[in-house]
Amino acid sequence: MQGARGWRGWPRRLVGVWRRSLQFRTIVITVVLSTLAMAVTGTYMSISIGNDLFQSRLNQVLVESKNAATAAQTIFDSADASGEASTLSLLSSAKSxxxxxxxSRLIALYATPGQTSSSTTVLSFASPELARAGVISPELRAAVADTPEGAQQHWQSVPLDDQQGGTDPGIIVGSPLTIPGAGAFELYIGYNLAEAEQTLLFVQQTLWLGGLALIILIGLVAWLIVRLVVEPIRVAAETSEKLAAGQLEVRIPERGDDVISTLARSFNGMADSMQSQITQLADLSQVQQRFVSDVSHELRTPLTTIRLAGDVLYDQRESFPPATGRTAELLHTQTERFEVLLSDLLEISRFDAGSASLDTEPTNLVRLAEDAVEGMESLAEQAGxxxxxxxxxxxxxxEVDGRRIRRIxxxxxxxxIEHGEGKPIVVSVDSDERSVALSVRDYGSGMSEEEAERVFDRFWRADPSRKRTIGGTGLGLAISLEDATLHGGALEVWSRPGAGSCFRLTLPRIQGRMIGEPPLPLEPADAFGEVPAVAELRPHTPVASSTGSTPAQGGDDD
Structure with missing residues (x-):
């Protein structure tokens, strides 16, 4: 069974090699076209040589047959046979x-039909090879009988018996004769073409063997030439792949002054320039990341002092005049926002530096979503x-990092809540054996396709003039996307103007595995319809934490 499966897999492997290897395709195409050309040329040459051999042998046979008929007729005409015995003697001489x-010893002499002489039967004879029925056809005899003496000869291709019991190709030539005192006769001489056939077979074998050797030679030459041409291209392709993978120091070897060497020099020059630019950008990026990190750390100390002083003023705001109390409230609010901004900047700098890591543990996403909903209920109620x-x-x-997923x-x-315009917000959680998904659906103003493509950009806002009602730093969605990517998952958005938006987070259930098909659709079922009757959804209730339990369905009515 394994052998059968391996045999059936050959076509697929060949197709794979055909698609991947330029050298293999070039050699196969060259050999196939050369084979077709050799087959057509060999067939034409074989047919031409066979026709020439046959025509040459036919001309020779016709000349020999004519000479033989003339010699026999001369013997008959020069003798004066007065009896049957003397006629038989002349016949023997004519036969010689x-x-x-x-x-040729294949001779037949037949009296022309319609004669009444008694000697016609005695004088008629035929070699065994020609006496077989059907060798001398009635059509040939009729043509010879109607031909006057000395006129054109008639011939016919026939199979002749050989000594091994088979047949050889042959030609029978018929000529009219007149025997004095006996009447009109027909002389048939058979010629075996076995030697010509053997010559043709030898020529054909030579042609096919020579063609096969030539095809093999063409294949080897094509392999050598293609290797000389394709090998530098293959090296260039491998070098470009290494460059794309980050190995900026690799280069193409430069040999000679041909076009391949020119390509190598140009490619290496481009690689040097690209390496220089990437190195400069990497250095600038490191400087920028270090600057952001250092500034964020350095700002924490004065921010802590300001926060403590602001808290003291905020706690005593009722004892201040109204204007001073309002100032204390604004100071407290903006200090909190500044602290959140510093935390987000530090988190972004960790992602940029590649130092972010996961602290995973088995987590029930429904429980996590419930906690997040409860924590945001007061803000949602204020927004309606x-x-x-x-x-x-x-x-x-x-297996997720609960802190990061909770932040997402x-x-x-x-x-x-910020863009829901006071309409219901539905949080959906579902999963399968490979992945778990969470979606947040709002029915606000929505976004265009161009805006949805930029929604995860840092500090980007769809409407810059829109006032933030719950604060925010403009980095939340960017950090969320980085957190999802760090888990090996995906964070996607669907949005349409006037139909709201739907964000879907998809995570693998086990770290390192593919997420597969998300359990929740990105485009909601009510994408272009009316807002669903979310009021009919039951309030959410505690969910058992064991895997495979039946979770609750609903939300909060507080």
């Missing part, structure tokens, strides 16, 4: 002359947007 002139949680059931535990959910909920 025919054999000497035609170099009721929060609802929908968990239809499935395997909800996954809070950012998505905050964004939905």
């Amino acid at each position: 002359a025919i054999i000497a002139s035609s170099s 947007s009721p929060l609802r949680l929908v968990a239809p059931g499935g395997y909800f535990e996954a 959910v809070r950012n998505l909920l905050g964004n939905a």
